[in-house]
Amino acid sequence: MPEPPVIDMRGISRVYRGEGVLVEALSDIDLRVDPGDFVAVMGPSGSGKSTLMHIIGCLDRPTSGTYHLMGEEVARLNGDALAHARLLSVGFVFQTFNLLPRLTALQNVELPMIYAGAKSRQRRERATTLLRAVGLENRTGHRPNQLSGGERQRVAIARALANDPKIILADEPTGNLDSRAGAEIVSLLEGLHSRGRTIILITHEAQVAEHARRVLTLSDGRIVGATGIVGAKGAEEATR
Amino acid sequence: MNLVESTWMALTALAANKGRSALTMLGVIIGVGAVIALVSTGKGAQMEVLSSLERMGTNLVFAIKALDVPAAQPLTMDDAGAVARLPYVETVVPQIGGFMKVTYQAESSTSNVFGTTPEYSWVHNADVALGRFITQADEDTAARVAVVGLQTADDLGTRNLLGRNIYISGLPFTVVGLLEPRGSTGFLNRDQMVLIPLSTAISRVTGDDSIYYLSARVTERDRIPDVQRSMGTLLRDRHRIGPDDQDDFLLMKQTDLQDMMGLVTNVFTALAGGIAAISLLVGGIGIMNIMLVSVTERTREIGIRKAIGARRRDILAQFLVESIILSLFGGILGIGFGVLLAWAAESVLRFHIGVTPSAVALAFAVSVGIGVFFGVYPAWRAGSQDPIDALRYE
Ligand SMILES: Nc1ncnc2c1ncn2[C@@H]1O[C@H](COP(=O)(O)OP(=O)(O)O)[C@@H](O)[C@H]1O
Numbered sequence: 001m002p003e004p005p006v007i008d009m010r011g012i013s014r015v016y017r018g019e020g021v022l023v024e025a026l027s028d029i030d031l032r033v034d035p036g037d038f039v040a041v042m043g044p045s046g047s048g049k050s051t052l053m054h055i056i057g058c059l060d061r062p063t064s065g066t067y068h069l070m071g072e073e074v075a076r077l078n079g080d081a082l083a084h085a086r087l088l089s090v091g092f093v094f095q096t097f098n099l100l101p102r103l104t105a106l107q108n109v110e111l112p113m114i115y116a117g118a119k120s121r122q123r124r125e126r127a128t129t130l131l132r133a134v135g136l137e138n139r140t141g142h143r144p145n146q147l148s149g150g151e152r153q154r155v156a157i158a159r160a161l162a163n164d165p166k167i168i169l170a171d172e173p174t175g176n177l178d179s180r181a182g183a184e185i186v187s188l189l190e191g192l193h194s195r196g197r198t199i200i201l202i203t204h205e206a207q208v209a210e211h212a213r214r215v216l217t218l219s220d221g222r223i224v225g226a227t228g229i230v231g232a233k234g235a236e237e238a239t240r
Numbered sequence: 241m242n243l244v245e246s247t248w249m250a251l252t253a254l255a256a257n258k259g260r261s262a263l264t265m266l267g268v269i270i271g272v273g274a275v276i277a278l279v280s281t282g283k284g285a286q287m288e289v290l291s292s293l294e295r296m297g298t299n300l301v302f303a304i305k306a307l308d309v310p311a312a313q314p315l316t317m318d319d320a321g322a323v324a325r326l327p328y329v330e331t332v333v334p335q336i337g338g339f340m341k342v343t344y345q346a347e348s349s350t351s352n353v354f355g356t357t358p359e360y361s362w363v364h365n366a367d368v369a370l371g372r373f374i375t376q377a378d379e380d381t382a383a384r385v386a387v388v389g390l391q392t393a394d395d396l397g398t399r400n401l402l403g404r405n406i407y408i409s410g411l412p413f414t415v416v417g418l419l420e421p422r423g424s425t426g427f428l429n430r431d432q433m434v435l436i437p438l439s440t441a442i443s444r445v446t447g448d449d450s451i452y453y454l455s456a457r458v459t460e461r462d463r464i465p466d467v468q469r470s471m472g473t474l475l476r477d478r479h480r481i482g483p484d485d486q487d488d489f490l491l492m493k494q495t496d497l498q499d500m501m502g503l504v505t506n507v508f509t510a511l512a513g514g515i516a517a518i519s520l521l522v523g524g525i526g527i528m529n530i531m532l533v534s535v536t537e538r539t540r541e542i543g544i545r546k547a548i549g550a551r552r553r554d555i556l557a558q559f560l561v562e563s564i565i566l567s568l569f570g571g572i573l574g575i576g577f578g579v580l581l582a583w584a585a586e587s588v589l590r591f592h593i594g595v596t597p598s599a600v601a602l603a604f605a606v607s608v609g610i611g612v613f614f615g616v617y618p619a620w621r622a623g624s625q626d627p628i629d630a631l632r633y634e
């Protein structure tokens with residue numbers, strides 16, 4: 001019995017209204033993502049990848065079309081309910097990390113749990129566990145500017161996991177990292193996927209996309225290619 | 241997110257900008273301090289004036305020549321005698337004289353020099369600290385003796401005046417007594433005063449018996465209005481004032497004076513408090529200004545918080561708590577500042593200035609109110625940021 005999709009988009013468009021010009025960042029996107037899927041989104045700069053991710057993550061609303069997130073029609077949600085979805089259903093990982101500079105790694109990871117109303121001891125324990133899971137047990141008291149790029153991104157991943165969301169949305173998470181740090185981040189995401197989380201990963205790099213089960217290619221706001229490369233990595237290794 | 245979390249977040253944010261937070265608070269500190277100090281000083285002045293009026297003697301009705309009636313006849317000793325014979329009038333104390341230059345050796349003082357009777361002492365609570373008061377014998381012999389107030393003595397350079405000669409209108413007077421400190425009524429500094437026998441004043445100083453100031457002491461408090469009325473009728477009759485003409489004298493009960501001075505000091509307090517409140521308002525605007533700057537500076541932070549699930553009200557609360565903390569701490573420090581100012585004012589003005597708990601409570605409440613009032617708009621701006629725009633903000 002197939003589980004219902006966690007993400008179900010039909011005919012999604014997003015139009016930005018600039019000075020006199022309309023920019024159609026997304027047009028007529030249909031996208032279904034099943035629980036536990038690992039989708040890579042590729043495409044040239046400006047093709048609408050980030051816009052798509054913002055809509056998936058309820059940071060932004062589509063101009064038209066219907067979008068169900070975990071069975072719920074997002075268009076019907078008010079601002080607080082959207083915030084609630086961002087809080088509990090999805091976790092964001094950004095290219096620029098987006099950590100709060102004044103907070104320590106531990107405090108950054110605790111932040112989503114504060115908004116979720118968790119007790120302070122519980123928070124501390126979970127944040128510590130999460131930082132250990134990303135290999136930063138010795139960096140909990142560091143502020144972002146005392147961490148390397150790769151370490152910052154690992155804090156961001158720990159933060160994305162704070163409220164145990166079903167979906168992780170990563171927008172070019174390796175874009176600001178050297179290849180070694182990037183590889184560590186990708187393997188962290190793979191680990192999350194293997195433990196059942198749904199991952200949507202935006203990337204420029206083909207070797208990063210390879211880790212996904214499916215690759216969507218966007219161009220000018222449209223999906224122009226979709227490959228279901230199940231076990232792509234294995235296949236590639238076989239061809240070597 | 242609960243209040244403890246919001247408060248902690250706000251404190252962290254404020255601590256990150258210590259200098260700016262302190263300067264912003266300074267506005268509130270000065271405002272609250274000024275309100276507390278000025279209102280307390282006003283209240284202190286009021287208490288001082290009212291108690292000084294009380295000390296001036298009780299159950300009194302005063303009469304003076306009306307200053308706004310051109311043809312007014314002065315009150316005379318005959319008028320005083322007639323008033324003294326009215327029912328319920330216990331005694332009458334006339335004062336003859338006015339501002340004059342008093343000299344002692346090289347020093348001089350412009351003081352109220354009044355010729356008056358020995359009764360003045362008990363009717364007006366004027367006790368001597370040193371020496372004696374004017375006696376009936378002085379009065380009978382028109383003796384050139386004087387009882388000197390403390391301020392006048394200080395003006396003349398020494399309190400050691402007993403037995404010395406001071407000069408009034410070129411005439412030497414022997415100082416026989418020094419008055420205890422009596423304070424000011426608001427009209428009259430009763431320490432800057434020289435009292436001489438009535439008969440001496442009439443014969444040697446003023447040359448006539450025009451009374452500057454007449455006090456009638458009433459036997460019972462309840463009879464004060466009656467006495468005021470009968471004095472009015474009597475004096476109109478004696479001055480032959482027609483039925484349609486206005487009084488050429490002014491009668492005042494002591495309670496009228498107290499009411500009037502109470503009103504005057506209240507108005508003063510309200511005015512001073514109002515001016516101080518403007519500085520508090522300016523402090524509040526300072527908070528709003530800084531909070532707006534802070535919201536703009538922290539747009540990206542707001543975006544990040546929203547992206548990880550903060551609701552509008554979480555952001556709003558965070559910024560509102562920050563402005564409340566600024567104004568609350570400003571208020572608390574301002575209360576301390578106000579107490580210091582009041583204390584300084586007390587040592588300069590030399591009357592008791594108490595900072596009342598109600599003034600402190602009010603200042604406290606007002607500063608919280610200012611934090612809320614001037615914090616709401618910036619906090620609302622913060623809470624209403626679009627998450628994407630905020631995240632993209634450079
Ligand atoms: N706030 C905005 N206002 C106007 N145009 C925008 C805005 N955000 C994005 N766009 C436009 O939408 C298109 C898609 O942007 P984006 O989703 O960021 O692309 P990508 O992430 O694939 O590089 C671009 O052409 C971009 O210029």
Ligand SMILES: [Mg+2]
Pocket residue numbers: 049050051171
């Ligand atoms: Mg992008």
